[in-house]
Amino acid sequence: MQFVDEASIIVEAGKGGNGCLSFRREKYVPRGGPDGGDGGHGGSVYLIGDDALNTLIDFKFQRFYKAQNGQGGMGRQMSGKAGEDLHVKVPVGTTVIDEDTLEVIADVTEIGQVVLVGEGGRRGLGNIHFKSSTNRAPRRTTPGTEGDRRNLRLEMKVMADVGLLGMPNAGKSTLIRSVSAAKPKVANYPFTTLVPNLGVVKLGMHEHFVMADVPGLIEGASDGAGLGLRFLKHLTRTRLLFHVVDVAPFDESDPVEAAKAIVHELGQFSPALSERPRWLVLNKFDLLPEDEREERAQKIIQALNWEGPVFRISAISSDGTDKLVQAAYRWLTEQRRLENEDEEALAREEEMRRRMEEESVARTEARLGRRRKRDDEDDEDFDDDDYDVEVEYAP
Numbered sequence: 001m002q003f004v005d006e007a008s009i010i011v012e013a014g015k016g017g018n019g020c021l022s023f024r025r026e027k028y029v030p031r032g033g034p035d036g037g038d039g040g041h042g043g044s045v046y047l048i049g050d051d052a053l054n055t056l057i058d059f060k061f062q063r064f065y066k067a068q069n070g071q072g073g074m075g076r077q078m079s080g081k082a083g084e085d086l087h088v089k090v091p092v093g094t095t096v097i098d099e100d101t102l103e104v105i106a107d108v109t110e111i112g113q114v115v116l117v118g119e120g121g122r123r124g125l126g127n128i129h130f131k132s133s134t135n136r137a138p139r140r141t142t143p144g145t146e147g148d149r150r151n152l153r154l155e156m157k158v159m160a161d162v163g164l165l166g167m168p169n170a171g172k173s174t175l176i177r178s179v180s181a182a183k184p185k186v187a188n189y190p191f192t193t194l195v196p197n198l199g200v201v202k203l204g205m206h207e208h209f210v211m212a213d214v215p216g217l218i219e220g221a222s223d224g225a226g227l228g229l230r231f232l233k234h235l236t237r238t239r240l241l242f243h244v245v246d247v248a249p250f251d252e253s254d255p256v257e258a259a260k261a262i263v264h265e266l267g268q269f270s271p272a273l274s275e276r277p278r279w280l281v282l283n284k285f286d287l288l289p290e291d292e293r294e295e296r297a298q299k300i301i302q303a304l305n306w307e308g309p310v311f312r313i314s315a316i317s318s319d320g321t322d323k324l325v326q327a328a329y330r331w332l333t334e335q336r337r338l339e340n341e342d343e344e345a346l347a348r349e350e351e352m353r354r355r356m357e358e359e360s361v362a363r364t365e366a367r368l369g370r371r372r373k374r375d376d377e378d379d380e381d382f383d384d385d386d387y388d389v390e391v392e393y394a395p
């Protein structure tokens with residue numbers, strides 16, 4: 001799954017300091033010569049690639065970046081201090097675009113890569129420079145020039161490694177809140193999540209993976225019920241799916257039926273996606289008395305003929321979530337290693353992508369057919385063009 005994380009910022013380099021107009025004034029030295037010093041150059045703004053950052057979220061809170069102005073020149077031939085440069089850290093993988101000309105200024109692809117985005121203003125010259133044989137008392141100076149000011153758009157493509165799948169209210173957003181810094185809205189009603197959310201799950205300094213929370217699915221979604229299946233396509237590029245099941249729905253609906261419905265909808269939407277590695281994540285165990293838990297788990301596992309990994313968690317109290325994300329991280333790392341080593345695995349992955357693309361084309365065609373039939377219906381929901389989603393951060 002590919003999300004585009006975006007931010008708009010303004011960078012402003014420092015103004016150059018003005019040159020100074022001054023004459024020597026000392027006792028016993030009448031009519032001293034010019035001694036106005038130069039201004040200092042304005043500080044420049046640079047972006048620098050940093051691998052400790054994974055998202056552009058910080059730029060939503062701070063939009064304005066200004067380097068220091070150069071100091072003005074002073075009497076007694078003293079130059080002003082240059083303004084300090086400003087280095088703004090951006091995640092590796094950031095594309096920098098001039099928002100006014102839409103020109104791509106740079107792709108930050110390496111750690112420590114430095115990109116000049118705002119050049120500091122030039123210093124002004126003091127009157128000391130303008131002394132000549134004909135003019136011994138020049139009153140001329142030059143002003144410092146303005147620093148560059150630019151509106152920049154930062155864009156970063158984020159791939160989600162793990163996608164969450166489940167009924168509305170299953171606790172998907174609660175899970176992502178508990179294991180990452182993302183804070184999507186959580187509420188006890190269906191369809192709380194309306195747009196996909198991304199969370200970066202950190203396990204250590206450099207160990208992390210990205211998890212995507214998408215709106216819940218319900219039975220009939222493949223025919224357009226609820227929010228439909230359009231969000232599922234965002235899961236097609238994840239490596240691993242967590243099927244989150246609420247083991248104790250508050251409306252006392254049957255968790256087994258709910259779990260089956262998801263598997264069914266997934267198969268309807270995309271046979272290829274339903275072959276993606278998937279783990280069963282049984283959630284809200286805290287709501288069951290201890291002596292009923294295992295029985296409930298077994299019931300769901302058997303009804304689904306489930307043979308893959310199963311995790312029992314309580315997203316709200318973070319019970320079992322550490323184990324889950326650690327297992328996922330190990331699995332993802334192993335998977336990447338295999339893919340790097342094994343050309344066959346790579347080819348399988350390519351083949352899977354190709355199939356998903358074909359399916360997507362077929363779905364679009366089928367929808368167009370349906371649309372022609374009922375063209376009075378609201379077809380906004382069936383827009384296939386929103387493949388790239390802007391990442392939504394909760395405030």
Ligand SMILES: Nc1nc2c(ncn2[C@@H]2O[C@H](COP(=O)(O)OP(=O)(O)OP(=O)(O)O)[C@@H](O)[C@H]2O)c(=O)[nH]1
Nearest residue numbers: 168169170171172173174187191192193216315316
């Ligand atoms: N007791 C308990 N409640 C939970 C747990 N996980 C989630 N909930 C509650 O279940 C409700 C739904 O949680 P959400 O995280 O919003 O569910 P969701 O799957 O994101 O729902 P949609 O966005 O509507 O698809 C909220 O009231 C949560 O507080 C849990 O482990 N235990």
Ligand SMILES: [Mg+2]
Nearest residue numbers: 172173192193
């Ligand atoms: Mg949600």
